[in-house]
Structure formats: C-alpha cells, structure tokens
Amino acid sequence: AQSTLDQVIALAKRRGFVFQAGEIYGGSRSAWDYGPLGVELKENIKRQWWNTFVRGRDDMVGLDSSIILPKAVWEASGHVETFTDLSVESKLTHKRYRADHLWEAFEKKHGREPNSWDEVPDPETGQRGNWTEPRSFSGLMKTYAGVVDDESGLHFLRPETAQGIFVNFNNVLNVARRKPPFGIGQVGKAFRNEITPGNFIFRTREFEQMEIEYFTAPDDAQTWFERWVEDCWDWFTDLGLREENLRRFDVPAQERAHYSAGTIDFEYRFGFQGGEWGELMGVANRTDFDLSSHSKASGTELSYFDQATGERYTPYVIEPSFGLTRSMMAFLIDAFTEDEAPNAKGGVDVRTVLKLDARLAPVKVAVLPLSRNERLSPAARDLADALRKHWNVDFDDAQAIGRRYRRQDEIGTPFCVTVDFDTLDDQAVTIRGRDTMSQERVSLDQVEAYLAPKLIG
Ligand code: ATP
Numbered sequence: 001a002q003s004t005l006d007q008v009i010a011l012a013k014r015r016g017f018v019f020q021a022g023e024i025y026g027g028s029r030s031a032w033d034y035g036p037l038g039v040e041l042k043e044n045i046k047r048q049w050w051n052t053f054v055r056g057r058d059d060m061v062g063l064d065s066s067i068i069l070p071k072a073v074w075e076a077s078g079h080v081e082t083f084t085d086l087s088v089e090s091k092l093t094h095k096r097y098r099a100d101h102l103w104e105a106f107e108k109k110h111g112r113e114p115n116s117w118d119e120v121p122d123p124e125t126g127q128r129g130n131w132t133e134p135r136s137f138s139g140l141m142k143t144y145a146g147v148v149d150d151e152s153g154l155h156f157l158r159p160e161t162a163q164g165i166f167v168n169f170n171n172v173l174n175v176a177r178r179k180p181p182f183g184i185g186q187v188g189k190a191f192r193n194e195i196t197p198g199n200f201i202f203r204t205r206e207f208e209q210m211e212i213e214y215f216t217a218p219d220d221a222q223t224w225f226e227r228w229v230e231d232c233w234d235w236f237t238d239l240g241l242r243e244e245n246l247r248r249f250d251v252p253a254q255e256r257a258h259y260s261a262g263t264i265d266f267e268y269r270f271g272f273q274g275g276e277w278g279e280l281m282g283v284a285n286r287t288d289f290d291l292s293s294h295s296k297a298s299g300t301e302l303s304y305f306d307q308a309t310g311e312r313y314t315p316y317v318i319e320p321s322f323g324l325t326r327s328m329m330a331f332l333i334d335a336f337t338e339d340e341a342p343n344a345k346g347g348v349d350v351r352t353v354l355k356l357d358a359r360l361a362p363v364k365v366a367v368l369p370l371s372r373n374e375r376l377s378p379a380a381r382d383l384a385d386a387l388r389k390h391w392n393v394d395f396d397d398a399q400a401i402g403r404r405y406r407r408q409d410e411i412g413t414p415f416c417v418t419v420d421f422d423t424l425d426d427q428a429v430t431i432r433g434r435d436t437m438s439q440e441r442v443s444l445d446q447v448e449a450y451l452a453p454k455l456i457g
Pocket of ligand 1 (some may be wrong): 194201202203204205206207208209279280281282320321322323324326327368
C-alpha cells in the first residue's frame, strides 16, 4: 500500500501543485516548480504568516532584502567559515551522504553513538563500514557577479534571509521609529548546496523561508524566546496542523548552529520511511552574535541607545525561522484525508479530500453548472465572474457533477456552487460544503453574503 506521503506527492503532481523543475530535460534534483494550485497555496501560507506576524503586530515591520549581498556579510556572519557539512561517500554505490544525518540515524536506532564509521550501514545496501573519509563541504551556493569572470567576482546566494535583516538594523530602526522589543519579518528565497536534496520539497537547494529577527534587551531574551515558541506553535495549529503531528525538540548545545544559545525545533510527522519526523522550523536565541559581528567587521555600530536608562546595548535576537516550502508540505500532508461519499449508484465511493483550512485553500469556490447547457452555463459564468472579484474561483462544466465534486474535494475547495434548471426559475443555487457534503439552497443575490464570513482572510 502507498503511504500517505506517497499519495500526497502523487496528488501534488497530478493536480498541479508541484512539478519537477526542468522535467522535459530529465529534471533537476535541486528544486521544484509550483504549478497553478501550488502557487496559490504557497501565496496563501505566506499571506497568513505576514498578516499574523508582521501586519497583525504593532512590534513588527517587514523587509525585502536582496539575495546577493557583499561577500563580507557572509564572512562576518561566520557562514564562509562554518556553514559546512561533513559528507561521506559510499564505496559501494558511490552516493554521497551528510555524515551527521547517517550518524544521527544510527544514534536514534541504537540509542548510542557509533564507535566508528565501520559500524555505520550504507542506507541502500545495509552493508557496514564502506565509507570514504568524511570530507568538509561548503553549503554556500556560489555565483559570479561583475564583468570580470574570475574569483574577484565570487559571491554567495544567501543561505538564510536573516543576514539581510541584520545589516539593515540601523536603517529600519531609524525609519520605523521602533525600539526593542521589536522585530523585522521577511519572506524570500534561500539557497543551500545540500549534499542530499530529497524527500520531495522537504529538502531542496533552492527554497523559501519566512523569518523573523526579534530584537530585545539581553535580559528579556529568554522570555521572548518562550513567547515566540508559543506563538509559532499557535500559528500552525490555528491553521489546521494537528497537535499529535507536531512536537518540540530542545536542540542540545553540541548540535546547535554556531550562533545559537538555545534552539527549539518544531518537528512534524512527515511520515518519511525510516524516521517519521522531520524538522519543520526552528526558534533560536542568536544572542548579540550577529549584530556584534557586523558592527566589528563593518565598523558601523549596530546597537541601541536606551534613553530611559541612558545606556547603549547590543540587542539580543530571537529568531523564529520557518521554511515556507516545508510548511506547505506539512499542510498538504495534514490535510490529506480519505473518507466515503455516496455515488450515483446508491453506494459509496472512497473520496480524497484535502481538508485545508479555508484560508489556505488554493481555490475557494467552484461554480458548477449542473450540465453543459446554453441556458445554465451563461448564468453560472456570470456568478463565477461576480465571485472572482473576491476569491480565487474555478468554473467547470465538463463531466458528471459527482466527478466534478470529487475533483474539487481533492484540491481542497471549501465550497461548490451548483447552478441547476431550478435556478432559472427560483434564482437560487445549491451550495455544498466540502467536509460535510451538506447542501443548502441560497438565493443568487445572497451567495456572496453567505460565503463571505466563511472565507475571511
Ligand atoms: P536541516 O537540519 O533540516 O538541514 P537546518 O536546521 O539547517 O535544517 P535552519 O538553518 O534552521 O535549518 O533553517 C530554518 C528553516 O528553513 C528550517 O527549519 C526549514 O524549514 C527551512 N529549510 C532549511 N533548509 C532547507 C532546505 N534545504 N530545503 C527546504 N527548507 C529548508
């Protein structure tokens, strides 16, 4: 039997959420493309995040900084020196793996660390101890900028959006008239030269992040850290992730990133083979590491003068860092449901439903004339055009109505509006809810008012 994860991946490809990048040329392992439904879902997640954490709060402002920054930024941030992973190559299959991933997999399985690489099995063949020496490998993606095509033009694509926020600290502080505690939020692409991209959109070399850098007085950092962990948890569960599929992991000191004095990862039950859970996002206490490093390296003081106490200090930073594309994968998996629906023969069929929160659903309303007909279709089109002013609306008049309901259920459309022959007389339509499949007759001039409170956000 197919796992839920496999079913979700198949659905995502079949219905146009996610396509393989460069598929007609055999595809790239680095990235995926987001199709007509995928781009809507991703935008909706992004909008919910922005509305909750940036616009919805008086202590937050937004930013959109560049992907290519001066190389000095990545030297000061520590990325050039420490954003490296160890990789090992299997002498049997010649595949490369992240050394820490293999090491941790062994630890999780046996409850202890391996004594040496001789004990660690090859994930594909199961054979032990056929590894090359671990080799260090930079996770930074390189590119060359400028007209001279040599090392002097070497630049890095950002591996996190955070640094663009830190280097703009003074700019934002001056224009936004905020003082700590306050934060800056940003959504955008990030790039990492991952050794083993995989598990669909879970780990890619090009991906999107939604990050907050929240600046506080050093003494308040721990309190804000704990509040942010709660706020992030609430955001996911409010948008529908089930609590039993979400857990916190307090990352031990030796496994934390070089800048972190404390990290809580949220793990989601993605359902991977051989280890169900995977990191969804992380909240880190970055201390004053970044602002201090950039102050020192750039010669520009990035600090805050507190008029109340007459003291100048370098704020601490609490960083909730979300993967947008990883979040999308989690929302898809959590929403995937199979239940039963009545069929035309009086029996029941298994139906696939994406029980996405209406705020995330890529299509909000489908307008379906009962059959393709010269009187029904124009009335239905007029209704679809009116609703399209507010929401993303699908119009579909091909195939039997039951099939069309199934198609909408499968992509998570919360409401289907059916225009039938009675509509021409009574000026009313049938509105069907996705989860309950219950139907209500609503007069045409009340359709918008009926849907509006159910489709807010
Ligand atoms: P991992 O251990 O999975 O490599 P990480 O701890 O290096 O992740 P962070 O540096 O904390 O990840 O990045 C913050 C978030 O960005 C992650 O929680 C994840 O949601 C997202 N992210 C990081 N790397 C990738 C990637 N290669 N593909 C997709 N999303 C990613």
